[in-house]
Each structure stands twice: as structure tokens, then as C-alpha cells.
Amino acid sequence: MKRENEQLTRNPIVFCSLPLVNKKMKPLPFDRDFIENLSSKYPTPFYLYDERTLRQNARSFNAAFAWNAGFKEYFAVKANPNPALLKILQSENLGGDCSSLAELVICERIGITGENIMFTSNDTPAAEFVKAAELGAIINLDDITHIDFLAQSLQQIVYHSTLPELLSFRWNPGALRNVESVIGNPVEAKYGLTTEQMFEAYRIAKRRGVKRFGLHTMIASNMLDGLFFRFTAQTVFELVRKIERQTDIRIEFVNIGGGFGTAYRPEETPLDMRQVGALIYEEYEKAKMSPLKIFTESGRWIAASAGTLITRVIHRKDIYKRYVGVDACMANLMRPGMYAAYHHISVLDKETETFTRTGSISPPMETVDIVGSLCENCDKFAVDRKLPMIEIGDFLAIHDAGAHGYSMGFQYNGKLRCAELLLQEDGTVRQIRRAETLDDYFATMEWDTAG
Numbered sequence: 413m414k415r416e417n418e419q420l421t422r423n424p425i426v427f428c429s430l431p432l433v434n435k436k437m438k439p440l441p442f443d444r445d446f447i448e449n450l451s452s453k454y455p456t457p458f459y460l461y462d463e464r465t466l467r468q469n470a471r472s473f474n475a476a477f478a479w480n481a482g483f484k485e486y487f488a489v490k491a492n493p494n495p496a497l498l499k500i501l502q503s504e505n506l507g508g509d510c511s512s513l514a515e516l517v518i519c520e521r522i523g524i525t526g527e528n529i530m531f532t533s534n535d536t537p538a539a540e541f542v543k544a545a546e547l548g549a550i551i552n553l554d555d556i557t558h559i560d561f562l563a564q565s566l567q568q569i570v571y572h573s574t575l576p577e578l579l580s581f582r583w584n585p586g587a588l589r590n591v592e593s594v595i596g597n598p599v600e601a602k603y604g605l606t607t608e609q610m611f612e613a614y615r616i617a618k619r620r621g622v623k624r625f626g627l628h629t630m631i632a633s634n635m636l637d638g639l640f641f642r643f644t645a646q647t648v649f650e651l652v653r654k655i656e657r658q659t660d661i662r663i664e665f666v667n668i669g670g671g672f673g674t675a676y677r678p679e680e681t682p683l684d685m686r687q688v689g690a691l692i693y694e695e696y697e698k699a700k701m702s703p704l705k706i707f708t709e710s711g712r713w714i715a716a717s718a719g720t721l722i723t724r725v726i727h728r729k730d731i732y733k734r735y736v737g738v739d740a741c742m743a744n745l746m747r748p749g750m751y752a753a754y755h756h757i758s759v760l761d762k763e764t765e766t767f768t769r770t771g772s773i774s775p776p777m778e779t780v781d782i783v784g785s786l787c788e789n790c791d792k793f794a795v796d797r798k799l800p801m802i803e804i805g806d807f808l809a810i811h812d813a814g815a816h817g818y819s820m821g822f823q824y825n826g827k828l829r830c831a832e833l834l835l836q837e838d839g840t841v842r843q844i845r846r847a848e849t850l851d852d853y854f855a856t857m858e859w860d861t862a863g
């Protein structure tokens with residue numbers, strides 16, 4: 413590291429400086445000047461989403477399943493509920509996968525309704541079933557007792573004297589070969605019906621007048637191995653055939669859930685959706701599943717790579733370790749603190765490789781923890797991360813934060829949620845959610861009764 417520094421000062425003939433194009437880098441659609449400009453209007457931290465990437469992701473996803481006539485991707489709204497982004501995804505023909513009242517209402521307000529909504533909830537309050545039914549959403553039940561619970565809930569709606577015409581059930585496959593090692597044991601997961609209950613559920617639903625049926629399962633989580641989705645398809649197609657034979661119903665769609673992985677680390681190979689689509693197609697043809705419709709509920713694959721959290725360095729601290737303090741904290745992005753998840757970090761305009769007569773020089777590096785201001789020691793965006801030397805005032809870009817980023821935020825320690833900005837296809841930036849203010853924070857407090 414030291415030698416590189418010396419080289420840099422001893423070698424005056426510089427041909428050019430180029431972004432580091434190697435496996436340690438992730439590209440960004442903007443540079444430091446652009447962000448510095450933006451920050452004079454919108455103080456850091458803020459989320460910056462890239463419309464182009466979001467659209468590209470949605471299109472690649474749809475293209476991977478173009479072979480399936482009824483294919484639909486229901487974007488998992490919990491991954492990013494910003495209406496402006498949902499509008500973009502809606503224009504790319506995506507539906508919405510909801511699991512709460514607020515998510516249903518967001519979809520309703522931007523015009524995603526009817527069977528363009530998949531309601532995949534669990535431990536569901538009655539009012540949420542009512543809203544889902546009012547919107548004509550596809551209701552995907554998480555438990556066999558929810559058949560009764562749903563019917564009772566819907567008695568509140570005059571025109572719903574019975575169960576909906578279309579009903580889906582979420583399957584928990586339980587102990588599966590080779591699965592535990594990658595996603596955790598489904599036996600320990602709270603979701604879905606057992607295999608045995610699935611057969612019973614369709615029988616009951618049929619007896620109670622349900623006419624159309626779907627089946628849901630989600631056994632992947634942030635999965636980067638395409639072969640795993642072939643396994644999911646194979647397993648699910650087998651179950652569909654068995655249920656159809658034993659209960660004499662026809663299953664109209666299978667929803668294989670989300671879990672399509674994001675390559676958070678630059679050295680990871682991104683999940684190739686074309687390959688995933690092709691593998692599922694092979695299984696589909698082999699098992700002669702046509703005209704079964706395939707549905708998905710991806711949040712991460714669609715939105716993660718389209719969002720960056722921009723934060724500015726406000727402190728450096730040297731004690732037993734070296735810390736770099738930024739103006740964002742875990743309240744803005746909790747994945748690193750909560751799951752020890754890796755998010756790649758770029759120090760804007762410092763990821764350059766300088767080419768000279770004698771070869772190329774990487775920027776001087778240091779190993780630091782990147783920390784936020786919460787009084788929680790897990791409030792770290794990176795631990796022991798090797799990064800170009802950071803100065804106070806530098807901008808850091810925290811990559812792949814477009815899914816399960818802002819939406820997981822909270823207000824612990826009185827920290828406020830930041831703004832969300834959209835870099836539009838024409839190159840202009842639009843604020844799509846303002847930063848919270850102290851008034852927002854105080855709005856629910858009962859000041860009159862204090863003291």
C-alpha cells in the first residue's frame with residue numbers, strides 16, 4: 413500500500429485515469445460531481461433509483477418467461493413500496509404481491525387491481541382479507557384454517573356470501589432433500605400448509621364452491637444458483653399433478669414465489685434469468701404442464717440493483733480499529749446490521765486506476781468499518797472493508813439497496829427516514845419521496861397529556 417503511494421508521487425507522467433474495470437468493482441450510473449450537485453438540493457443521505465436499470469430488470473424477467481402464455485411477475489411490494497417505482501413496474505406489465513393492508517391500498521391507488529394483485533399474507537387480520545377481496549385480488553391462503561376464517565371475514569361484504577371464485581394455497585414442502593443447506597429448513601418455517609393439508613384444502617375449497625385454483629410455494633431466498641429453480645419447478649409440478657389426480661380439480665397457475673438472488677458481491681456471478689426461464693421451461697415441457705400459468709413474486713431481483721443509498725462521510729475515528737462515520741445509519745438500510753449482509757460500497761471518484769509508463773497504479777487503500785450514528789454497535793454498513801482512502805466529505809454509494817432497503821427502515825433513536833430520488837431515463841432527477849421531518853416523528857405523540 414505504501415509503495416503504491418510512493419509510486420503515485422514519483423511518477424509524473426500519467427496517461428489517463430480510468431475507472432477500475434475489474435472484479436472488485438460495480439458500475440454506477442453517476443459520478444461524484446453529479447451527486448455533489450444533487451446534494452446541494454437534497455441533503456444526504458438519500459436513495460437514488462435508476463429508472464433504466466429498473467425497466468431493464470423487469471424486461472429481462474418477463475423475457476425469461478415469455479414462453480409461458482399466462483406468465484405474470486407480481487412484484488413483492490414489501491421490497492420497495494414507492495408508488496413512483498410501482499408505476500414504472502406496472503407499465504412493464506408487472507403486478508403487485510401484497511401482504512398487508514397498506515400494500516393493498518398502495519396498489520389500489522396506482523391502479524393495480526383485480527387479478528394483478530396476489531395477496532400472499534400470513535397470520536392475516538380479517539380486514540386485510542376483506543380489502544383483498546374487495547379489490548378482486550388473488551387470495552393465497554397460508555393455512556387450512558384460513559378457509560373458514562376467510563369465509564367469515566367476507567361475510568362483512570354483502571356480495572361475498574361465499575368464498576372467492578379463485579383461491580390459492582401456499583405449500584410448505586417440509587423436509588426436502590438438499591434444501592436445508594441453502595435456505596434453512598422449511599420444517600422450521602411458519603409459512604404455508606403441509607403436503608397432506610394441501611390435498612385436504614383443495615377438497616374443502618371445491619366442496620365450498622371455489623371454481624378456480626392456484627398453488628404457491630417459495631423455497632428459495634436470495635438464490636444465485638439457477639439450478640435451484642429447476643428443482644423448485646420439478647417439485648411443484650409433481651405436486652400439482654398429484655393434487656389434480658386425487659381431488660379432481662384443475663390447477664390454473666403455480667406461483668413459485670420470489671428468492672431470485674442478487675449478486676451483492678462484485679465477485680459473485682449474477683443469477684442469469686434467461687437460464688432460470690429455460691430450465692423451468694424444460695421441466696414444464698417434460699411434465700407436459702401446459703396450459704398451466706407460471707407466476708413469480710420477485711422483489712429483490714427486480715429492484716435491488718436499481719437502487720443506491722448515497723451517504724456522506726462526516727467523521728473518521730481511530731481507536732482500537734479505524735472507523736469511518738457516515739450520515740446514514742441502520743435506520744436507512746438495516747440489512748448489514750440485521751443479517752450481516754454484504755453491500756458493496758464505492759467511494760465516489762476514488763475507484764480509479766491510473767495508467768503510467770511503468771504500469772497501472774491502484775488508489776491507496778485502507779481497511780475500515782463504515783458506521784452510522786445509532787447507539788447500537790451493529791449499526792455498521794461494512795466491517796473490515798478494504799476501500800480507497802476516505803476523507804471527510806467523501807460520498808459513499810452503497811450498492812444494491814433498491815430492495816428491502818428503504819422499506820425496512822425504522823425510527824429507532826429518533827432517526828428519520830431519508831428522501832428517495834429517481835434518476836429518470838431522460839437523465840433528470842425527481843424526488844419521489846421527501847425526507848421525514850421532526851414533525852413527522854412527533855405527529856403520533858400525545859403532547860397534550862404529557863406531564
Ligand SMILES: *Cc1c(COP(=O)(O)O)cnc(C)c1O
Binds near residue numbers: 634709711815
Ligand atoms: C419477501 C417475499 C417475496 C419477495 O422475496 P425476494 O427475496 O424479494 O424475491 C415474495 N413472496 C413472499 C411471500 C415474500 O414473503
